[in-house]
Amino acid sequence: MEDIDEIDLTILRILQKDAKKTTKEIAQLLNLTASPIYERIRRLEKKGFIQKYVAILDKKLINRSVTTICQVSMRYHNEAFIQKFEEQIQNLEEVQECYHMAGQVDFILKINTPSLEAYHDFVKYKLSTIENIGVLNSTFVLKDIKHTSAFYI
Amino acid sequence: MEDIDEIDLTILRILQKDAKKTTKEIAQLLNLTASPIYERIRRLEKKGFIQKYVAILDKKLINRSVTTICQVSMRYHNEAFIQKFEEQIQNLEEVQECYHMAGQVDFILKINTPSLEAYHDFVKYKLSTIENIGVLNSTFVLKDIKHTSAFYI
DNA sequence: CGTGAAACTACAGAGTC
DNA sequence: GACTCTGTAGTTTCACG
Numbered sequence: 001m002e003d004i005d006e007i008d009l010t011i012l013r014i015l016q017k018d019a020k021k022t023t024k025e026i027a028q029l030l031n032l033t034a035s036p037i038y039e040r041i042r043r044l045e046k047k048g049f050i051q052k053y054v055a056i057l058d059k060k061l062i063n064r065s066v067t068t069i070c071q072v073s074m075r076y077h078n079e080a081f082i083q084k085f086e087e088q089i090q091n092l093e094e095v096q097e098c099y100h101m102a103g104q105v106d107f108i109l110k111i112n113t114p115s116l117e118a119y120h121d122f123v124k125y126k127l128s129t130i131e132n133i134g135v136l137n138s139t140f141v142l143k144d145i146k147h148t149s150a151f152y153i
Numbered sequence: 154m155e156d157i158d159e160i161d162l163t164i165l166r167i168l169q170k171d172a173k174k175t176t177k178e179i180a181q182l183l184n185l186t187a188s189p190i191y192e193r194i195r196r197l198e199k200k201g202f203i204q205k206y207v208a209i210l211d212k213k214l215i216n217r218s219v220t221t222i223c224q225v226s227m228r229y230h231n232e233a234f235i236q237k238f239e240e241q242i243q244n245l246e247e248v249q250e251c252y253h254m255a256g257q258v259d260f261i262l263k264i265n266t267p268s269l270e271a272y273h274d275f276v277k278y279k280l281s282t283i284e285n286i287g288v289l290n291s292t293f294v295l296k297d298i299k300h301t302s303a304f305y306i
Numbered sequence: 307c308g309t310g311a312a313a314c315t316a317c318a319g320a321g322t323c
Numbered sequence: 324g325a326c327t328c329t330g331t332a333g334t335t336t337c338a339c340g
Contacts, residue, residue, distance in 0.1 A: 012215070015208035019172060022315065033327055038316070049214050054302055055168035056204045062165070064304045069254065069261055086298050093305035101222065103292035108222055112304055139256035145239050149207055149302050151217045151265055152246035175334065189307055191336070 004049065007032075008040055009153060012049060015041070016150040019053045056149070064112040067141040068119050070127070072107040075134040082106075088130050094122050105137075116140070157202065160185075161193055162306060165202065168194070169303040172206045209302070217265040220294035221272050223280070225260040228287040235259075241283050247275050258290075269293070 004012075007030060014021055014029070023034040023041065030037070044050045059065060074081060082100075089098045089109070097110040113119040119138070128136065157165075160183060167174055167182070176187040176194065183190070197203045212218060227234060235253075242251045242262070250263040266272040272291070281289065 012208070012210060016210060017205075017207065019206040019208045024315075034316085035318095035328085036326060039325085042317095047214070048211050051209045051211050052170075053172040053206060053208050054170065055165070055172045055206050056302055057165060057169060057304060057306075058201050058204050059304060061200070061202050062304060062306050064306070067252065069252070089298055095299060096302075096304070097300050098298040099220065099222065099294040100296040100298055101292050102295050105292070107298070108292075139254050139258070139261075141252040142255050143253040145242055145251040145253055145260070146248055147250050149209055149249075151210060151212060151215060151249070153210075153215050153217070177334075186308055187335085188309085188337090192307090195336095 003047075004044070008044060008049075011037065011040055012044065013150075013153060015050065015053075016153075054149075059112060063114045066113045066115055066119055067144070068111045068113070069139050069141065070109040070111060070123075071105040071135075071137045071139075072109065072133055073104065073135040074106045075132050077106070081132045085130060085132065092122075092126055094126070156200075157197070161197060161202075164190065164193055165197065166303075166306060168203065168206075169306075207302075212265060216267045219266045219268055219272055220297070221264045221266070222292050222294065223262040223264060223276075224258040224288075224290040224292075225262065225286055226257065226288040227259045228285050230259070234285045238283060238285065245275075245279055247279070258288075 010030060011026060014026055023037040027034045027037045041050070059067075074085065085107070086098075086100070089095055089107075094111050094113060095109050096112055097108075099108050100106065101108055111119065111122065113122055119140075123136070123138070127133075163183060164179060167179055176190040180187045180190045194203070212220075227238065238260070239251075239253070242248055242260075247264050247266060248262050249265055250261075252261050253259065254261055264272065264275065266275060272293075276289070276291070280286075
């Protein structure tokens with residue numbers, strides 16, 4: 001596991017926050033030249049520490065302001081139904097996050113839509129058509145307090 | 154609002170999934186040259202549609218495997234307490250997401266830690282030291298079904 | 307939106323300690 | 324094994340048409 005050192009960690013911390021930083025800029029912060037930084041990043045990508053690089057969009061500007069947390073409980077808990085549910089969730093593109101949970105609630109979903117009506121339609125025509133859903137409890141986000149893709153490392 | 158066209162949307166869709174795509178590659182997909190793509194991206198950054206570019210890390214490899222959803226209800230709901238809570242959450246670096254909700258539960262938090270013990274310590278020494286917290290309900294993620302920073306646009 | 311040129315970066319050696 | 328240095332290919336950036 002720990003085949004990364006402090007320099008690698010620093011690189012990861014930087015790229016988590018700003019992937020546009022050049023190897024040169026990172027090198028200066030670490031008192032190194034660009035080459036070792038370049039090679040370390042290559043290695044971190046190859047080993048899978050860095051999965052990908054993405055652009056983060058402003059959800060209000062792209063008209064996906066309404067964020068909803070939806071808690072789902074299944075009627076029956078056999079393997080086949082759970083498997084099927086997970087597959088179907090993958091295909092619902094409004095769903096940004098979905099976690100299989102350990103408590104009474106089976107799944108927690110985070111969904112982004114342009115409006116409350118759009119969420120209503122999503123539930124009516126997409127989510128609730130999945131069989132074996134028992135309880136379905138939606139609550140709306142009033143305010144985004146904090147939201148980052150970066151880990152504290 | 155809609156001062157972006159289909160070409161801009163396509164650019165956003167691409168960069169949301171892979172920010173390393175070059176202007177040249179995007180241009181080829183759209184049957185254009187690199188210049189207009191470059192200018193459009195610049196504009197999308199300037200107008201705020203694109204907030205930033207980040208590297209996405211593998212949480213297992215960096216030893217942040219345990220994801221917990223924590224639902225918090227406040228004891229008193231006056232403005233000052235809510236404000237204070239929101240500020241303090243900003244400083245808790247284990248907290249990756251925090252939303253102010255519309256239901257019985259006031260806040261939903263997503264927290265990443267190396268282990269269950271680390272989560273326990275987080276609650277004991279950090280989260281629960283915030284005053285005015287009433288109910289605090291933690292459930293653990295068994296499996297990450299889906300998880301993306303991209304919006305369906 | 308296209309062309310073309312300048313500046314910079316990424317990338318791939320060769321060599322040092 | 325990890326670094327520095329150097330050179331080249333490719334990209335970004337930005338004139339101008």
